Amino acid sequence: MTATITGAGLTEVTVDDLVDLARGAAVLGTGGGGDPYVGRLLAEAALREHGPVRLVAPDDLPTDACVVPVAMMGAPTVMVEKTPSTELVGHAVTALAEHLGITPTHVACIEAGGVNSTFPLVAAAQLGLPLVDGDGMGRAFPELQMVLATLDGIACTPMSISDEKGNTGVLRTVDNRWAESLARSMTVTMGCSAIISNYVMTGAQAKSALVHGTLSLCVAIGRAVSAARSAHTDPVAAVVGAIGGAVLHTGKVVDVIRRTTTGFARGEAVVAGADGDLVLHFQNEHLMAMRDGAPVVTTPDLIIVLDQDTGEPVTTEALRFGHRVCVLAAPADERWHSPEAIELVGPRYFGYDTDPVRVMT
Amino acid sequence: MRIGIDVGGTNTDAVLMDGERLLGAVKSATTSDVTSGIVTALDALQAAQPFAPAEVAAVMIGTTHFINALVEADRLAPTAALRLGLPATASLPPMVDWPQRLVGAIKGRAYLAHGGHEFDGRPISALDEAELRRHAGDMAANGVRSVAISSVFSPVNTEFELRAAEIVAAELGADVPISLSHEIGRVGLLERENATIINAALRELAAGIVDGLAASIAGHGITAPLYLSQNDGTLMDVGFARRYPVATFASGPTNSMRGAAVLSGLGTCAVVDIGGTTTDVGVLNGGFPREATVEVSVAGIRTNFRMPDVLSVGIGGGSLVRGLEDPTVGPDSVGYRLTEKALVFGGGLLTATDVAVAAGRADIGDRSRTAALPRELVAAALERIAADVADVVDRMRVSADPLPVVGVGGGSVLLPDELPGIGKVHRPENFAVANAIGAAIAQVGGEVDRVFAIEPGRRDAVVDEARQEAVDRAVVAGADPSTIEIVDFDEVPIPYLPGNATRIRCKAVGDLRIDSPVGSGS
Numbered sequence: 082m083t084a085t086i087t088g089a090g091l092t093e094v095t096v097d098d099l100v101d102l103a104r105g106a107a108v109l110g111t112g113g114g115g116d117p118y119v120g121r122l123l124a125e126a127a128l129r130e131h132g133p134v135r136l137v138a139p140d141d142l143p144t145d146a147c148v149v150p151v152a153m154m155g156a157p158t159v160m161v162e163k164t165p166s167t168e169l170v171g172h173a174v175t176a177l178a179e180h181l182g183i184t185p186t187h188v189a190c191i192e193a194g195g196v197n198s199t200f201p202l203v204a205a206a207q208l209g210l211p212l213v214d215g216d217g218m219g220r221a222f223p224e225l226q227m228v229l230a231t232l233d234g235i236a237c238t239p240m241s242i243s244d245e246k247g248n249t250g251v252l253r254t255v256d257n258r259w260a261e262s263l264a265r266s267m268t269v270t271m272g273c274s275a276i277i278s279n280y281v282m283t284g285a286q287a288k289s290a291l292v293h294g295t296l297s298l299c300v301a302i303g304r305a306v307s308a309a310r311s312a313h314t315d316p317v318a319a320v321v322g323a324i325g326g327a328v329l330h331t332g333k334v335v336d337v338i339r340r341t342t343t344g345f346a347r348g349e350a351v352v353a354g355a356d357g358d359l360v361l362h363f364q365n366e367h368l369m370a371m372r373d374g375a376p377v378v379t380t381p382d383l384i385i386v387l388d389q390d391t392g393e394p395v396t397t398e399a400l401r402f403g404h405r406v407c408v409l410a411a412p413a414d415e416r417w418h419s420p421e422a423i424e425l426v427g428p429r430y431f432g433y434d435t436d437p438v439r440v441m442t
Numbered sequence: 443m444r445i446g447i448d449v450g451g452t453n454t455d456a457v458l459m460d461g462e463r464l465l466g467a468v469k470s471a472t473t474s475d476v477t478s479g480i481v482t483a484l485d486a487l488q489a490a491q492p493f494a495p496a497e498v499a500a501v502m503i504g505t506t507h508f509i510n511a512l513v514e515a516d517r518l519a520p521t522a523a524l525r526l527g528l529p530a531t532a533s534l535p536p537m538v539d540w541p542q543r544l545v546g547a548i549k550g551r552a553y554l555a556h557g558g559h560e561f562d563g564r565p566i567s568a569l570d571e572a573e574l575r576r577h578a579g580d581m582a583a584n585g586v587r588s589v590a591i592s593s594v595f596s597p598v599n600t601e602f603e604l605r606a607a608e609i610v611a612a613e614l615g616a617d618v619p620i621s622l623s624h625e626i627g628r629v630g631l632l633e634r635e636n637a638t639i640i641n642a643a644l645r646e647l648a649a650g651i652v653d654g655l656a657a658s659i660a661g662h663g664i665t666a667p668l669y670l671s672q673n674d675g676t677l678m679d680v681g682f683a684r685r686y687p688v689a690t691f692a693s694g695p696t697n698s699m700r701g702a703a704v705l706s707g708l709g710t711c712a713v714v715d716i717g718g719t720t721t722d723v724g725v726l727n728g729g730f731p732r733e734a735t736v737e738v739s740v741a742g743i744r745t746n747f748r749m750p751d752v753l754s755v756g757i758g759g760g761s762l763v764r765g766l767e768d769p770t771v772g773p774d775s776v777g778y779r780l781t782e783k784a785l786v787f788g789g790g791l792l793t794a795t796d797v798a799v800a801a802g803r804a805d806i807g808d809r810s811r812t813a814a815l816p817r818e819l820v821a822a823a824l825e826r827i828a829a830d831v832a833d834v835v836d837r838m839r840v841s842a843d844p845l846p847v848v849g850v851g852g853g854s855v856l857l858p859d860e861l862p863g864i865g866k867v868h869r870p871e872n873f874a875v876a877n878a879i880g881a882a883i884a885q886v887g888g889e890v891d892r893v894f895a896i897e898p899g900r901r902d903a904v905v906d907e908a909r910q911e912a913v914d915r916a917v918v919a920g921a922d923p924s925t926i927e928i929v930d931f932d933e934v935p936i937p938y939l940p941g942n943a944t945r946i947r948c949k950a951v952g953d954l955r956i957d958s959p960v961g962s963g964s
Binding site: 164273 | 529539838935
């Protein structure tokens with residue numbers, strides 16, 4: 082079972098879908114992935130200028146399609162200050178295409194969780210290309226190599242990395258982890274906010290390496306929350322209905338500990354409820370939930386914290402004492418559970434000494 | 443002695459205070475022209491509690507003029523927004539997400555220019571002075587009367603905003619005020635810029651209102667300095683108020699909470715303000731309201747002002763009570779029609795007020811009309827109210843420690859003497875003039891809110907540096923150094939930034955140094 086089961090299968094994304102899409106993307110962001118507000122405004126600007134973006138299901142991609150993903154790399158905190166331009170997003174794609182001498186036929190999304198759900202829309206609108214309805218993760222993860230494409234042996238590079246000043250670099254690396262570490266230091270030099278284009282795939286590869294239907298799913302989640310609110314029904318139940326999975330815990334945040342050791346938003350939050358305490362361990366994203374000292378769900382499954390009343394996703398930065406929340410666990414794409422995948426994104430990669438624990442559904 | 447005045451939408455309240463002791467309090471109607479309303483209030487105060495104008499050491503005014511002017515889109519100056527950041531930021535120009543009505547009301551014109559900095563202080567591009575002069579020329583040609591300047595990462599490096607202000611001022615002349623974003627907001631370009639543009643649009647009005655307030659005080663023979671209340675409960679002098687009218691936006695709820703706290707003798711408490719339709723709950727920590735951590739929309743514009751964190755629930759004196767076994771209270775309310783619709787006023791609807799009267803907690807209207815109400819219903823409805831309010835207070839707590847509750851507002855009769863799971867409910871007298879009291883007791887503050895790079899082993903030094911900077915700013919703003927305390931400190935690491943970048947917020951507050959004039963607070 083995957084997180085895509087109930088994706089609505091949209092055929093296009095219009096300006097009117099963007100609020101719902103951004104909200105759904107924040108849900109799949111599992112506490113991280115960046116605030117989609119600026120990304121939404123950019124997508125609004127691009128779609129107002131160029132019209133709606135056509136969505137293509139991965140199964141409908143021609144085998145020889147040239148699929149080019151695009152994303153923002155850097156610190157979301159910087160992006161809300163030095164806002165990217167829409168032109169730059171399209172430029173990252175064309176720069177890579179020109180370097181490789183290819184003609185992109187489709188744009189794709191690397192990370193549906195958080196702000197990176199919106200940049201592919203901007204590029205697709207800019208370039209007049211259709212967008213693949215899917216993404217490389219089905220959620221949010223913090224590093225470039227953490228995509229299903231890595232497991233398929235698809236190289237992250239050649240990749241382009243562009244800043245708003247007009248600098249563009251093209252990287253060719255020995256593996257996808259090198260791509261992460263070299264691109265990360267270039268991003269810092271560029272001012273901690275860059276647009277990247279990488280993981281160029283054929284249609285056949287994309288069909289295999291993307292999580293299907295996740296952009297439609299984002300819109301479906303957002304719509305479900307809006308509809309529940311106007312009907313005065315439970316918005317949390319609406320999210321569960323849209324993504325599958327189950328409510329793990331309901332309660333009140335009674336403690337939040339953040340650590341400053343690495344510059345990442347690491348820490349733990351304790352949610353007290355009728356069934357005792359649930360402890361959330363986070364590093365930008367929520368990665369592990371524990372009860373009575375034992376993990377009940379870990380990465381790669383999705384641990385999602387929602388406001389109990391509004392169903393709004395709560396980021397790890399916004400967690401505070403007194404917040405009434407529901408903690409959801411939803412299954413990650415099945416391919417994230419292979420031994421190779423667990424090495425890439427399992428709890429031990431993030432420093433938690435435990436085997437992965439999957440959500441019971 | 444100090445005089446505190448609260449100019450609300452309907453009433454103007456004035457109080458005379460000696461320290462934290464209330465000597466006299468009056469209420470009068472707010473007038474559309476500022477001066478006469480203040481004069482009337484001062485006359486009434488003088489009549490109620492005679493005082494010698496020369497003995498007044500300071501006058502503090504809290505006003506809703508500026509936020510109302512924005513909400514009503516009234517008396518706003520034609521304003522230009524100049525942003526330095528090209529080639530970044532062009533896709534989301536100034537005012538991109540504003541309601542069109544307000545862009546029209548300020549005849550808003552957006553200009554983009556080169557400049558701006560990176561997160562670490564390197565320039566994005568060099569300032570293009572010729573470009574700035576061209577923009578300024580266009581502003582002049584289009585009748586712009588106030589300018590807002592924002593630059594990318596100006597909270598990290600202020601130089602481009604300062605230089606651009608010189609260039610624009612040289613072109614437009616001294617009559618056109620200039621508002622700079624680094625003096626108004628924090629990181630988050632659109633939100634900080636929005637606040638700066640709002641500030642710019644209010645500058646003309648601010649000059650008029652501040653002059654009017656000063657004239658009415660002087661007209662009463664008071665020579666003491668005049669201060670205005672800021673959002674965070676600290677004071678600004680009139681020179682600062684002319685330049686930063688936007689800093690008064692949330693002073694109403696802030697003053698109300700602080701006043702209530704002083705009246706009850708509590709510095710750390712929850713303030714529960716129950717009106718006719720809603721209950722608003724805020725939390726004071728060390729005498730100051732906790733601030734909202736999320737973006738706040740004002741008149742449909744997203745900003746990152748420091749606003750007090752207030753949580754509301756639909757329970758008030760006019761809330762409808764329904765059901766017999768397990769009654770519900772609110773969220774619908776008869777509102778201002780309480781005196782015709784409620785049972786005790788001869789109406790046919792059961793309201794929260796009727797229940798309080800039936801239980802003997804209040805003596806309003808005709809109690810005999812509640813005689814037929816089942817006792818169990820009355821008890822259950824009051825329990826429902828207590829549980830719902832306790833729930834809101836609990837959500838606002840920041841720790842599991844007990845939190846005393848201060849109940850104010852006409853509907854506070856609905857509260858029990860003790861809220862379940864929270865603590866004792868205090869009901870201060872004179873809460874009707876809590877806003878004016880909050881203004882009168884205000885202190886002076888200084889604040890730091892910046893991203894610091896914390897090298898290994900230097901955390902304590904960086905923290906000390908931030909605290910000292912906040913204290914220094916409070917002194918510059920006019921605080922008595924011997925009274926300054928750090929009232930708020932917060933550090934949050936920022937993801938994906940190198941060098942253990944950490945955002946540190948630190949606020950220092952002290953008593954107003956009465957003998958000398960105060961500065962700007964920044």
